[in-house]
Amino acid sequence: LRRANSAAFGGLSEITDIAQAVARLGLKQVETLVTTMAMKGAFEVCDPNKQEYLRHLWDHSLIVALGAQRIAETKGFDPESTFLAGLMHDIGRLVVLKGIDDLQKGNSIEITQSVLEELMDTLHCELGQRALEAWNLSEELQHIARDHEEICDDAKDLAMLAVQASDAIACKLGFHPHADPELTLLEEPSVELLNLGDIELATLMVDLEDEFEALRSML
Numbered sequence: 001l002r003r004a005n006s007a008a009f010g011g012l013s014e015i016t017d018i019a020q021a022v023a024r025l026g027l028k029q030v031e032t033l034v035t036t037m038a039m040k041g042a043f044e045v046c047d048p049n050k051q052e053y054l055r056h057l058w059d060h061s062l063i064v065a066l067g068a069q070r071i072a073e074t075k076g077f078d079p080e081s082t083f084l085a086g087l088m089h090d091i092g093r094l095v096v097l098k099g100i101d102d103l104q105k106g107n108s109i110e111i112t113q114s115v116l117e118e119l120m121d122t123l124h125c126e127l128g129q130r131a132l133e134a135w136n137l138s139e140e141l142q143h144i145a146r147d148h149e150e151i152c153d154d155a156k157d158l159a160m161l162a163v164q165a166s167d168a169i170a171c172k173l174g175f176h177p178h179a180d181p182e183l184t185l186l187e188e189p190s191v192e193l194l195n196l197g198d199i200e201l202a203t204l205m206v207d208l209e210d211e212f213e214a215l216r217s218m219l
Contacts, residue, residue, distance in 0.1 A: 002218050003033055028080040036062070039087060040219050042094060050101055053116075056177070057094065061087050062219075063175045063212045067166030068159070070204055070211075075194060077158045085144045085159045086166055088137070092128025092145060093120050093177070120177070125149055155193045164190035169205060175212075 004021035005014055009029075015021050022030055043058045044051065065086035072082035096119055100111060111119075128145035144160050148167065152160045165188065170176045172183045185191050185201050196204075 003029075003215075006214055006218075032080050032083050035084060036065075036087060036215075037219060047101055047104070050097055054094070054097060056175075057090065057097075059212075059216070060170055060175045060177065061090055062216060063170045063173070063208060064089060064163060064166045066211050066215065067169050067204065067208050068162040070208065071162040071165060071194065071196070072158070074200070074204075075158065075162070077162075081138075081140070082159045082162050085141055086163050088128070088132060088141055089144050089148045089163050089167070090124060090128065091131055092124030092126065095127045095131050096120050096123050117177070151189050153189065153193070158194075161190045161194050164188070165194055165196060169201070169208065173205060173209065 001015060001018065001021050003009060004024045009024055015024060025033070039061075040058065043054045065083045068086035069079045069083035072079040097116075100116065100119070103109060104111070125146050125148070129142045132142045132145050140159060144163055148160065148163055152164060155161075165185075167176070168183060168185055168188045168191065171178065171180050172185060173179075174181060185196075186198065191201070
């Protein structure tokens with residue numbers, strides 16, 4: 001109901017009935033919202049220090065998902081599946097972190113922050129793909145989880161390009177494991193292939209922060 005009455009979907013009148021909310025959002029958007037809420041529950045571990053890392057990882061995944069969805073809407077391809085691709089592109093980092101958390105239960109194994117980050121960077125793509133395969137999710141989602149760190153030069157691989165462009169935007173906005181506010185977005189290959197211009201990017205960044213805060217408050 002909150003999503004249906006939010007600025008992104010709000011109509012002329014407030015909706016107070018679940019059936020009307022579903023009709024306004026559409027089944028694909030409802031499915032996306034349910035998946036997002038289910039994913040949020042997975043971003044928890046016992047260690048409070050790792051929990052803080054997971055909070056940042058969740059914020060990163062959510063803002064990349066929203067950005068990829070907005071790009072898909074602008075360029076005319078499936079926004080809901082692209083949202084899910086953005087939400088799950090870094091799922092391998094969650095797998096690594098939860099694996100380490102399980103390993104440390106009842107053991108005195110110390111893993112420094114630098115080692116943790118190296119494990120994340122090295123393993124998250126392969127483990128992300130394997131996790132999505134085990135969950136019987138689509139080959140496209142698996143492909144994006146596995147290859148999103150590689151430069152994509154295929155102008156037809158729209159979902160991948162949207163996720164990579166949104167990931168770069170998240171990096172510039174500070175919602176990224178390796179944030180870089182000085183990043184020049186127009187030099188990013190994915191941004192070039194999607195033909196995203198200065199004004200389009202500036203508008204997207206402003207809208208994205210607002211939409212992110214609104215959706216995060218609902219979850």
